[in-house]
Amino acid sequence: MSTEAGSGVKRRDFLKILGATGATTAVVGCSSEKVGKLIPYVESPDNTVAGVSQFYATTCKECATGCGVLAEVRDGRPIKLEGNPEHPVNQGAICATGMSALQGLYNPDRYRQPMLREGDALTPVTWDRALEVLGQKLGEVKSRGGAAGAVFLNAHETGSFPGFLDQWLAANGMPAHLSIDTMAPSATIATNRAAYGAAWPAIDFKAASLILSFSADFLDAWGHRVPQQLAWADARAQLETAPKLVYIGARRSLTGLNADQWIPAKPGSEMAICRAILGQATAAEAATAADVDEGTMTALVAAVRGAGSQVLALCGMTTPDAVECGSMIADINKQNGSVGTTIKPAEAHVGYEGLASYLDLVDAVERMNAGAVQVAFVRNVNPAYSMPAGAGFAAAFAKVGFKVSFSSMPDETSELCDLVLPDNHWLESWGDAVASAGQRSFQQPALEAVFDTRSAADVLIAAARADGAIAASFPQADYRSWMIANFAGGASGFATALTQATVSGSPVAQRATRTAAASRPSPAPALGSGDGNMFVVVYPSATLGDGAGANKPWLQELPDPVTKIAWQSWVEIHPMTAKQMGVKEGDHLTIRTAAGEITAPAYIYMGVRPDTVAVALGQGHTAYGRFAQNVGVNAYALVPNGWDSAGNLSLVASRGTVTRGAEHSQMVTTEGSARQHGRGIAQVMMAAAISAPDAEEHHHDIPGHVSQEFLPGLKSPVAADAQGEFANPLANDKGMYNPEHPTKAEARRWAMTIDLARCTGCSACVTACYSENNIPTVGASYQGRALSPVTWDERPGANIIKGREMAWIRLERYYEGNTNTENEFSPDFEARFVPMMCQHCGNAPCEPVCPVYATYHSPDGLNVQVYNRCVGTRYCSNNCPYKVRYYNWFGYGEPERKQYAWPEPMHWLLNPDVTVRGKGVMEKCTFCVQRIREGENRARSEERELRADEFTTACAQACPSRAIVFGDAADENWSVAKLAYDRRAYHVFEELNTYTAVVYLKKVNHPAPAASATA
Amino acid sequence: MGTIAQPVDGLRRPNIASADVQLPAVESYEQVDREIISTLGFTKKWLLGLAVAVGAMLVGASAWIYQIYWGLGQAGYEPPVMWGVYIITFVFWVGIGHAGTLISAILYLFRAGFRTSIYRAAEAMTVFAVMTAGLFPIIHIGRPWKFFWLIPYPNWRLLWPNFKSPLVWDVFAISTYLTISVTFLFIGLIPDFAVLRDRETNPVRKRIYGILSLGWRNSDREWRHFAKAYLFLAAFSTPLVLSVHSVVSFDFAMSLVPGWHASIFPPYFVAGAIFSGFAMVWTIAIPMRKWFKLEHYITLNHLDATAKVVLFTSLVVGCAYMIEFFIAWYSGVRPEQEFFWNRVFGQWWWAAWIMLLCNMALPMSLWSQKLRRNPTWLWFLSIFINIGMWYERFVIVVPSLSHEFSPWQWGSYTPSWIDMSFLVGSFGWFFMWFLLFVKQMPVMAIMELKEIVVPKRKHLHDGGHH
């Protein structure tokens, strides 16, 4: 071991960066003249080539879906998570939350070793000491007969661990654990069980022609997002025969914005609508109850009847009557005969099996409060944050004799515990998951533990083996051995299974059956009662969930797909209401319900009812690390401690008063203007026009010369034209721009198509890009600028307020229609999502203005940005009509700067193939040039040409809608070459003659399925 | 010439043609020497002024160190407004820097008599303004330590700048302009250095002036080549002056940003530059003529003549504003129309109206001869014009960038304290040089003043034939 090589690198780190490369992700401009170290292995591990990625198949544990992921591991550390293309659940797609798991893994605020409470504070201890304390306390509890009262709150998961945990608890004489998933749509699950006999029947969007979503946000956070989105996008890609979606709910969510029609029913009125559809009431009654247009309601009833078995009605409500309403929604499906067609109970997803209800948790809290709980365990569950204040968790928890946390982050709950035994991250652990019955996918560690943490399962085994009484039940030394011992194929079969996306089989241990809490009436007042003039809709955030994502800067920085707000809480309020109250965007609003109150800035949104305000969960942490703390407010404060008839927490449960506060905050938004101003950025065509080829000739209404020819657009930009007219007549040698040049680079034209008919605006591509391209997050409170020589802007998202976000790809969300929102409420507006990144123009306006050739056009059609040549004049950005160039205002990539975006050990997720940019240089989408080069290198090493669709960009790879296709447009074998000539294809700002390489396919609009005949 | 004896002062006078502005109160060569040289020499007030200027300059200098350490994020940039106060101030100072060479070169070619008294100060102002302006592109770039990459020089990377980039044109135009302005100033100073050398008693200063005078001895041979060289320098500088601000305007006009992409920019910028340059000449010359007791060198006739130039350029600039609006409307291009609406009646109305008021409305007062001959009014007007012209560049740079093609990326802009420190620093830097200049070198061209002073003659009737 070298004496100096360290420079602060601990031995653990050091071993991980063995291999010959050393850290290859330093910063532009720091050409180090110091002598670096070159440290080879002592013994080379098998199959490892330094500097070349290996991919480990594992299973994502960020939610209950159980997507297969591939961890890209470079020199011993995962640098990116990608969807496993062979996994049946997600087929290679992945969501933003899944990709951000890496930031949970490398989070600088994770517990770095066990912690033990001494006085008021948790202090670090060794594992030996921690296990000793655990054994001692467990012994005490058991000896006092307190085992039966123990409570174990475990984050809900599938696979073998829950069964293993119950075995362990049983061996200790403790009751089965509570499997908590606050994000699970529990009411839906309850009605599904009752109506279809399965917790989560498969949903077949393709088979449907009319979808009714009663607040079922299947594109936001409801259910199993990635497979749902894949299926939805495939169904919508049928264009003319695509299913139409009617969204019924008080707030238009991302799913609502993707709907063909929004029926803004009053919260709690859904049953009235169901009754009308089921023929139990008239449309007029429903319209009155729901406060919507009667004609619409009549049309809706007729449309549902007309669609027959192709109806798909989904319930996603969280109101106190959600279960009753859900069963009526199920009746719609049954009455139409669509069970088995669009809803397939036979192909159920089993991710939600075994969930504990909110009432179970309430019971546990009551027992704690009664002093009946001597020992409690929590693992990755955070009820101190994610339970309504009325439940009194914190006070009750304090009465528990000994509280053990297995959580890896210092969240609100583990901060209350006496002993913290930090669990490994799932990327550091063994495990498995079962998404659909009989399909088991494995989870294997992709790296050694980053910190001094241990897998909870291993700790439980160690604790059991230390206890003479039960040691015999745990013959295996660790959880992996236990899994192998219980695996049918034995050790060799297990090794093979690890390389596969899924194997057939079921969990090796089953959950213990647990008596659910007895049903009892909710103490909360009924919806619609109570004082207060506004309905308060609380919903889980599409990016942060109900708070678990808040410690990951990628998710904090990812703008909410609907409001485009990041690093902030907001209150959605209708423009009419805002006008009446004299509220401008950013003015603070205080919402007061019976349960509590919050104050957050107003976001004026025409997608909520005028009598409703909506707040997202997810922010307002008081612990949970530097990225989560002191950002926004916790909307659980508004939720009363109440439940529906199946014992599930009702988020949409109260009315409240909304008052305007004196303060004002600037919104941390990436939105400039939400209107296109007729500029043809997001274009649409009507579904009917697709089969009527001549109908849609006037696709542009932009002034200026418009060319519809794509051929020159894609093929012309470089050599031939550029060297033509005014070229130096002596320059016969066009160098690398000559198609005859030995490198043949000129023969290619990298291009991309984006199908807006598929895109839902979910923004997974954005996070994929952050992950692949080392894009710094800039919104953390420490990353602001100086407001004076002595004060700093410490607002979270301060840089984003200044428009300085760095997302190379962004989701522009434009509204169409409804221009008089301040004076009237109309649900008829349309949202169009456009992923916007560098268009790699053939005639790029950014290029000729650069004084130093830091940006230019490469022979294979890329608009190249050379970071180390850039001097930072920013002229290119000024001249970019698409505004897709991003500038390093601070040293986000420089570890010695305050604004460093990857505090240790977060920098381990940096992609070594991509230069980290220093301050003062411009950066932008590169079409993942590192992947192009890697593909070329691979092909060259294998002495072959590139194969069509051999690789793709990070955004296209992640996209759960399959909207993005990348490839060589000059080679007809690539998919993109066909798509670029689709009749829906267009270029953004074609009239500027930029000859972009990104081709958009127009969104396809359908007429409102339940259009009012009178309207 | 030489016989027109206009009274020195008086408010209402018959209009004097610019070419005929004379110095009736200056009677002999010795008087010129005496009075101009007497402006040199330190005074307490001057030291105080210098201290203020140096202090302001240090504010800017420390802001620069701070900004280089932290990054440009400390400035108020707010994408998509990627250019801000630095570029505005750059264009502002380049504009100021146009009056000097215009006066010394173009008016020389046009034989405008009123130029003689003011051209030295204006030329020095030009040099210092361009020196100030030249700093700003460096301040404004993200990696100022790589600035030399814009200069073509053989290097081991085998890399050259992109000569298609307007910024490289800028480098050439500004560096050429600075070089030529310094040369022009220095060439004009050579005979004056000889005067100072010959009048100076302090041996050290005498030695320094001796070196600076390059051994000039006023011989006929020297004068012959001097006159020719001066003529050609003037001939070259004339298109140079016009080209420099045209090139600066290309920074904007060559892009496709609505509000920038306009073919009227070169003449519009040149007129604006002359306009602002003359205003700055007033800002400097009006106090100077008073404090240095040079009212009989810079007479009201001089001010009147310059005021006419200001009035004319104000009309040109105003016309350009109107044409911009007209073309935006006439083009039918929606981004252009929406942008101009936003500029004048939307988000940026206040900046646009400051500009229109200061540059279009207030200078109309100069139709009145009374006001043209009122130094106090001219001085205040000059301040308004300076402000107005700074805002003109603000209106060009910021609103255009904030309201471009992609509505999703529309934004705003607020300068930060760092930006303002640089603005203050730039004035400090400029006045520091100017104050140092006025006490070391003659603020008026002694040799050229002597050209218009009627020389001593033995036989008076014999004068004036040439």
Place this chain on the structure above:
Amino acid sequence: MTTKKKWTVIPGFLALAAAATVLSAYSGASSSQGKLVEQPIKFIHAPHVAKLGMNCLYCHSQANKAMDPGNASVATCMGCHTVVKANGSEEIKKLDKYWADKEPIPWNRVHKVPDYVQFPHMRHVNAGVTCQSCHGEIQNQGSNGVIDGYKPVEQYASLNMGWCINCHVQGYKPAEGARLAGMPDSVVKALENEPVKKARYDCAVCHY
């Protein structure tokens, strides 16, 4: 006359200044070409390569398949040096110690391109560029032994961008590479008629 001669100094000064600028620009002032780096073990290539004829890829085993050439693990060294002890050489004893301690050898890096340069070794090796084209006559390094006249590995090339580009634009001459690699004259002769191998000089080939 002295007067006349003295002012001729000025153009002289100007010429000097110009020459200095050009020279400093071309000198590659920032290059560490010729740098000699001491190593924890005085490894010498000559006995391994020139004498025993070991292939470069024996130790730098990734050079033909990865960006990074790789370097021998201690185990690879010990593959031979368990047996080969070379009369109790001090250097081999050091190696033994590393192996016994299971510690990697912290070699000091000699050839390093900046972090914003992506240099794929395999592309060059597979294109037939000899190692010596960039690393000099590495096969003879340390031919004087480790005691007297020991010379550690030297940074042979400037590694300046111009140096890279020269080859990419002008092309690699196979005969020249072969000559540097110490191949027999007949081979060099035979290669002389081979066309030069040109590569892309697109910035984004190396900088991304």
Place this chain on the structure above:
Amino acid sequence: MQGVLGAFHELDTTVDAIEELKKARLGHVTVFSPTIRHEIDDAIDGPNSVVRRFTLVGGLLGVTFGYWISIWTGDYWPLVTGGKAIASWIPYTIIGFEVMVLVGCLSTVAGMFINARIPRLTSTVGYDPRFSGGHFGIFVACGADKAPQVEALLQKHGAEEVRRED
């Protein structure tokens, strides 16, 4: 340099003296004046300045260099930007123009320096500090033989002072 120096205070007498000296051909006449006076120029009737040739050559060299550097560097490492031609002569005109002005001006100055024989590092013969002030001077380079004649002529025209320089 030997000669006779006369200092005058009036322009017309100086001009008369120059005219007569020229006719007399007593030696090379150098006139010093505080400023440019056409009367003196006319009297001397010297040759046209050759500075203009420096200007022309410098300007031509400059414009050539300006075009050449931009075309050559573009062609040396051809990188296409914005689909524009590698050798885009229209924008390169700006470079050509600026370099023309730069080199043209500098060579004009050089021409002036060379022809006017400045900078002079040695003290000047036949110069008097008054000549930068209010006096005109006439220096006639001549041997001791002709000096009295010159002195007489200068005094005749009203020179304030006449002295011999060795």
